[in-house]
Amino acid sequence: MASPAQLDMLEKIRSQNGFIAALDQSGGSTPKALLLYGVTESEYQGDEEMYVKVHEMRTRIVTSKVFDGARVLGAILFENTLDRSIEGLPSAEYLWQVKQVVPFLKVDKGLADEVNGTQLLKPISNLDSLLAKANKQNVFGTKMRSVIKLANAQGIEDVVAQQFAVGKQILAAGLIPIIEPEIDIHSPEKAQAETLLKAALIKHLDSLAADQVVMFKVTLPETANFYQELVSHPKVLKLVALSGGYSREEANHRLSQNNGMIASFSRALTEGVSAQQSDAEFDATMDATIASICQASRS
Structure with a gap:
């Protein structure tokens, strides 16, 4: 509540x-x-x-x-x-x-080693207690960062699936998660990675309940207005850029x-x-x- x-x-x-x-x-x-x-x-x-x-x-x-x-x-x-x-x-x-x-x-504890051109979140062992502390202090939301270095479809799917799994735990605690799948600005496959990432984010938004919203924090894209589908999506409270x-x-x-x-x-x-x-x-x-x-x- x-x-x-x-x-x-x-x-x-x-x-x-x-x-x-x-x-x-x-x-x-x-x-x-x-x-x-x-x-x-x-x-x-x-x-x-x-x-x-x-x-x-x-x-x-x-x-x-x-x-x-x-x-x-x-x-x-x-x-x-x-x-x-x-x-x-x-x-x-x-x-x-x-x-x-x-x-x-x-709330994240840093990055795991690179697999499939991406770095997942390390396990957040104290997440429940951290969310309780945040609620006690009237914190509104959370942020957690993964990194994408290559346009690897499996790696990007793994990043987004993990972010949404943790995000649902955060939503259940009454907080709004900022899901941050950063694409390395030096990636030689940055534009291709953006295409894969956008598709994965839109797909996983469908797994949220009708009354749930999240925020996304993404790398500034190579093509202007590339993420407009996310800006206008009813389950996206705000799209922010790193x-x-x-x-x-x-x-x-x-x-x-x-x-x-x-x-x-x-x-x-x-x-x-x-x-x-x-x-x-x-x-x-x-x-x-x-x-x-x-x-x-x-x-």
């Missing part, structure tokens, strides 16, 4: 313009994210100090006066962030109560060519901000970034 807050979040995601901030760098990607922010590995020792540093970075982003629910629909958090506070409130509660930004939680290693300029350009798709950028969102900036410089950079991603998401 959705809480009143979660129902308000559903309406916001469904009807408001904006984009979703991906602030869910986990253990493997955190050192690189910190380095791009201007924090070197010599400034922290061990995982706990690293997570403190990245939480400081995320806190600076979400507490910035330019980061609010008028332009940022939602934010995806790492579990470690969910367990921490921002200005005295649990992170997810701060996002919604103070900023009117819908909180999502990354930046996938494209620069912000390139990601925004590609996104602007895809009507109805909105951004859920990570690296492209934090490109240009640094720990060394004054608050005024930081806010100005974030403001310009948010404005450009919002504009690209309005196509």
Whole structure:
């Protein structure tokens, strides 16, 4: 049973313009994210100090006066962030109560080894307890990422089947899953993989109950408006795009060519901000970034 807050979040995601901030760098990607922010590995020792540093970075982003629910629909958090506070409130509660930004939680445990040109999700052994924690904190939805490297029909079917199986467990807990089958932007078979992926996603949507909806997070396609069937599908709440290693300029350009798709950028969102900036410089950079991603998401 959705809480009143979660129902308000559903309406916001469904009807408001904006984009979703991906602030869910986990253990493997955190050192690189910190380095791009201007924090070197010599400034922290061990995982706990690293997570403190990245939480400081995320806190600076979400507490910035330019980061609010008028332009940022939602934010995806790492579990470690969910367990921490921002200005005295649990992170997810701060996002919604103070900023009117819908909180999502990354639930995957990373990628399995490559098989059939794809990497499936590693088993999520604590998923039920993680979903219970998310519900307790009025989190709206989840995100989990698989990777597709080649146009291998079996591999892509395996990725989508696994994502939907886990997605149904998430739906049963009352949360909305963001299903993320990322296609590597460097794949030599990117366009062919997109064709196979779209067909598999549409097929598996038919397995959902009439009242169930999911979100998809996909790599920006080679052909403009390639995923329009997903944008207009009644069981797709929102189609969002990852930046996938494209620069912000390139990601925004590609996104602007895809009507109805909105951004859920990570690296492209934090490109240009640094720990060394004054608050005024930081806010100005974030403001310009948010404005450009919002504009690209309005196509």
